[in-house]
Amino acid sequence: MNESISDLTVRKHRGMWGWILISLLIAVIVLAVIGEIVVHRAMPILKGRVIETLSTRFNSRVEMEGFSVSVRKGLEVAGDGLRLYPQDEVVAAGATDPLITLGHFSFHASLSGLFVKPMHVGTVHVAGMAIHIPPREMRQQTPKGQRHLGKIKILVDEIVFDDSKLILGTIKPGKEPKDFELSRIVMRNVGPDAPWRYDATLVNAIPKGDIHAAGTFGPWNNESPGDSTVTGRYTFDHADLNTIKGIGGMLSSVGEFSGQLNRIVVDGTTETPDFSLDTANHPVPLHTKFHAIVDGTSGDTYLQPVEAQLGGSEFTCSGAVVNVKGKGHIIDLDVNVPAGRIQDFLQVAVKTTPVVMTGRLRMKTKLHIRPGPESVSKKIGLKGGFTLEQIHFTNPEVEDKVDMLSLRAQGDPKAAKPGAEDVHSEMVGEFVMDAGRLRFSKLNYSLPGADVMLAGEYTLDGERFEFEGKVRTKAKVSQMVASRWKSILLKPVDPFFKKDGAGAVIPVKVSGTKSAPKFGLDLHH
Incomplete structure (x- = not known):
């Protein structure tokens, strides 16, 4: 009797779980349907x-x-x-x-x-x-x-x-x-x-x-999507300038922008603590503050202006970066250096160590960089004029020669010895730079007692100087030698060199390599 009740109970539980499983299956099917x-x-x-x-x-x-x-x-x-x-x-x-x-x-x-x-x-x-x-x-x-x-x-x-x-x-x-x-x-x-x-x-x-940027966009302009408004601030960190052939350094920039998609006005600053050109590979700190307009319809950028500091020299430039289909960009800038240091520009551009000279620089030039795969130093072109003041040559032998030239030109040859007191000199020039060469159509160097007027070229790698011109001196030829007997012997030739109110006009030639230029008479003239 007890077994029959137990079997009945088991069968009831089995039947109940069976109905539960069937119900769940039906529910799943219903849910699936x-x-x-x-x-x-x-x-x-x-x-x-x-x-x-x-x-x-x-x-x-x-x-x-x-x-x-x-x-x-x-x-x-x-x-x-x-x-x-x-x-x-x-x-x-x-x-x-x-x-x-x-x-x-x-x-x-x-x-x-x-x-x-x-x-x-x-x-x-x-x-x-x-x-x-x-x-x-x-x-x-x-x-x-x-x-x-x-x-x-x-x-x-x-x-x-x-x-x-x-x-x-x-x-x-x-x-x-x-x-x-x-x-x-x-x-x-x-x-x-x-x-x-x-x-x-x-x-x-x-x-x-x-570049990370955050700001606002829109509303979207259905009739003219390019006129949709965009604003924001941006940061640009660790930009590798080595990806531009011929330039080196790590750039960072921050700024803000506003306008439409096809005309964006950007104001910002850049910092490049180790800016360099492959003509010298001498890092120099470069800081800029700029105002630019990006024309999205053409891909052109207009710089109006850029305020820059290279080393200890401040300068400004303005112009355009123009997109050329299939080639890249043409860069045309007007550069103005109102009161710079020549050593900053020589350090970044010329291999010679130390730089050839120091001094105060005023310069206005047009900068042009053509498109193409070559190094920037091969594509860059400059054309303009400059004035150098308070010139000092870093090579002691060169500075001594300049100082002694000044003393001789003033008619004091006995004082013209190595170690003479440095003279204050000035240089004015007009130049064109391209293909890694500086060509001077005019290079006038003035110092007490003399004016040196030269023309020629100088390679940016420092491998070659080649200048010719004239030196106008206050003293006569016979007054520029320390020996009394040589002075007497030279008196007959004084009239041949005396011209245009100068004591003497002497043809000279400057040539040489690296930091050791050579000065001499140009006997062909």
Whole structure:
């Protein structure tokens, strides 16, 4: 009897668990069917909302290659190959590329979002976005005030972009589109009529480094996307100038910018504690403060102006960095050095150690750097004039020769000995620099008792001096020798050298290598 009751109890429990398992299985099947129905109905609903929201927001045609929805964790939405085209009039004007393309996007929302309009989305993740702003000339074809008759059906708090780019188009001959690589952007408060806050990292190819920027963007201008407003502050750290052939150093920069995508005004500073050129490889600290305008329609940058300090020398420059299609950039600047030190410029440009001379420098010159793969030192060109004051030659032998020349030219040859007191001298010149050479059409060197007028060239590697000219002296030839007998013997030749009110005009030649130039008479003249 007891066994029968026990068997009955076991059978009842087994029957109960069987019904529970069957019920769970039925529930799973029902949920799966419901989920399938939800996905089946949610997919066209959500796809329509995405397309209508974007079409309304950007007033343009929208295409999408792939779209999927999952309900495993609420609503998980993903899409591929999304394209937004410019307005029809802009396309008709020739802007056939999509205005915006998205390689892939995804976002998560609650199931209740299907029944709420507009749907609220926290974060949208986007990969492989490209924004292609048509040239201004094409955008001007757009009728003002026309808007797409749709509704914003999805509101987004934040969009995260990875591996994106911004391309500013141009139809100007000889120009290439301006291409900005954007490794990561986070946009917040993405509303239809207010600026969006962003935090972005831009990839800078030359000099190589990442630029971090944060600020506001928009509102997006449907009729003219290139006129959409952008503001922000940026930092650019550890930019390797060695990626520019012929230049060395590590640059850092901070600043702020504002304007439109196709015309951005930038104010900032740069610090390069070890700036160098390959003509010398002598690091010199370089600091700049600049005001620049970036024209996105052409890729050109206008510097207005740059205030710079190289070592202990302050100078300014203004001009343009012009984009040349398929070649790179042409740099044209007007440079003004009101009160610099010649040793700072010689140290950065010339290999000779120590620098040939020190002194106070005033200079105005036009700087031109042509495009091309060569080193900057091979492409750079200068043309201008300068004045040097308080000149001192760092080579004691050279300085002694200058000091003794001054004493002889004043008619005091007996005092012209090594170790004589340094004289104050001045140099005025007009020059052209290219292909690593300095050519002087005029090089006038004045010191007590004499004026030296030369022309010639000097290679920046310090390997060759070659100058010819004349020395005008206060004293006669016979008065410039210490020996009484030599002075008497030279008196007959005084008339041959006495010219134009000078005691003597003597042809000279300066030649040599490195830091050991040689001075002598030019007997051919």
